[in-house]
Amino acid sequence: MSVKIKDIAREANVSIATVSLVLNNKPGASSSTREKIMKIAREMNYGLYRLSITATVRKGTIRFLKIAKHGQTVNRDHDVFISDYIEGLDQDAKLTGYNLEINTFKTTDMSVIIRSIEEHPVNGVIILGTELSFEDIKAFEHLTTPIVFIDTYYDYLNFNFVDMNNIDSVYQIVTNFVQNGHKEIGFIRTPIDVNNFRQREIGYRQALKRFEISYSEKHVFSVDSTFDGAYQDMRTILKKGVKLPSALFSSNDIIAYGCIKAIKEAGYRVPDDVSIIGFDDLPLSAVMDPPLTTMKVSKKRIGQLSMRLMNNMLEVDPGMPPVKITVCGRLILRKSVRDLNAKK
Incomplete structure (x- = not known):
């Protein structure tokens, strides 16, 4: 070799x-x-x-x-x-x-x-x-x-x-949630000006439409793109008493890591209470607790x-x-x- x-x-x-x-x-x-x-x-x-x-x-x-x-x-x-x-x-x-x-x-x-x-x-x-x-x-x-x-x-x-191909990749993610029985599928987005993030949000909306799942603003959460920022922003969201859907797609793995930390601290169990899928398949995803299902390109x-x-x-x-x-x-x-x- x-x-x-x-x-x-x-x-x-x-x-x-x-x-x-x-x-x-x-x-x-x-x-x-x-x-x-x-x-x-x-x-x-x-x-x-x-x-x-x-x-x-x-x-x-x-x-x-x-x-x-x-x-x-x-x-x-x-x-x-x-x-x-x-x-x-x-x-x-x-x-x-x-x-x-x-x-x-x-x-x-x-x-x-x-x-x-x-x-x-x-x-x-x-x-x-x-x-x-x-x-x-x-x-x-x-x-x-x-x-x-x-x-x-x-x-x-x-x-x-x-x-x-962000659109196709996100469709695979939403398909997995649907196949696992999830009907409330949320999205963790970031306002950062990055075209791939915009395409993933478009893909999320399109995939919901294909599965005839209603898009709901209350299931879309906007957080910072860094680990610490995503953690703090999700923590603030949860302190307001927001109820999470059964499934969440995160714009990328880094954001997922920060949000999972906040979600677990708020008393939710992953995946028992909230299922989460990331995007990027960074090395840390394999050793997370629990190991993170994610999209690899x-x-x-x-x-x-x-x-x-x-x-x-x-x-x-x-x-x-x-x-x-x-x-x-x-x-x-x-x-x-x-x-x-x-x-x-």
């Missing part, structure tokens, strides 16, 4: 991004960290695997831009899924013969990012668009550099996108597809029209949903 950069990252106790920088001989890591990573890579025979790929001449560089506008979702809580994107990108960059360069921006000013692309040209740019609005993305229109946006999706924009797959799309733009059909890809998810069944059909 070939060694992957995530294996080296785990052994070195650093991020996948840091390992990628070191193995691609890019700046951004201290000399001690660089030596440590290279030592571990040699011990794990990563060098043999790498040499077999890098023996060919590199075609150029693809730059991955990790952009945090407000940092509500692109933050340390979500490093795991961002690392999965990077792993997929890095894997296919090697296969297609490109170097992967990783840059991080913390800004609301897209002109800063656009200027960096213009002043430091590369073959193509793949952008983490999680926190980018329609207007943010539109600002990139005049660039001639090939661009792919991941973790977001917009119609009416002349760009390439690779994102998760392969971030690595999204990374791979975006790199392959970029390769097609550069080498196969440079003039091709924009391609917009959505990747479906799979519901990971654990212990946070009660089957109301089962005999008591």
Whole structure:
């Protein structure tokens, strides 16, 4: 079995991004960290695997831009899924013969990012668009550099996108609740300006309609997108004496963790009193009490597809029209949903 950069990252106790920088001989890591990573890579025979790929001449560089506008979702809580994107990108960059360069921006000013692309040209740019609005993305229109946006999706924009299929994924979640006998299905939303969150709310409403379940504002709860914020907001909601429905879909796992803490403190039992399903399948979900049923969409797959799309733009059909890809998810069944059909 070939060694992957995530294996080296785990052994070195650093991020996948840091390992990628070191193995691609890019700046951004201290000399001690660089030596440590290279030592571990040699011990794990990563060098043999790498040499077999890098023996060919590199075609150029693809730059991955990790952009945090407000940092509500692109933050340390979500490093795991961002690392999965990077792993997929890095894997296919090697296969297609490109170097992967990783840059991080913390800004609301897209002109800063656009200027960096213009002043430091590369073959193509793949952008983490999680926190980018329609207007943010539109600002990139005049660039001639090939661009792919991941973790977001917009119609009416002349760009390439690779994102998760939120509508289909949420339909799977609501279907599971219905199959388990739930008729009151609530939604834990967040007001944060993220397109994937908006799509999940749309998916929730559409799924209820398909199952002829009435939408009720009293079953929709708005909380902050961070663990602590979601906990405090749900705590405040419950202190008002609000009655929870039998089932709740949470916009993502981080929000679910915070809300579950507040719900349990209020005396509810999960799943006996309230069933909960999250979204993202973060590692902590498997060891929650109870283990959280959640939607898994392969971030690595999204990374791979975006790199392959970029390769097609550069080498196969440079003039091709924009391609917009959505990747479906799979519901990971654990212990946070009660089957109301089962005999008591």
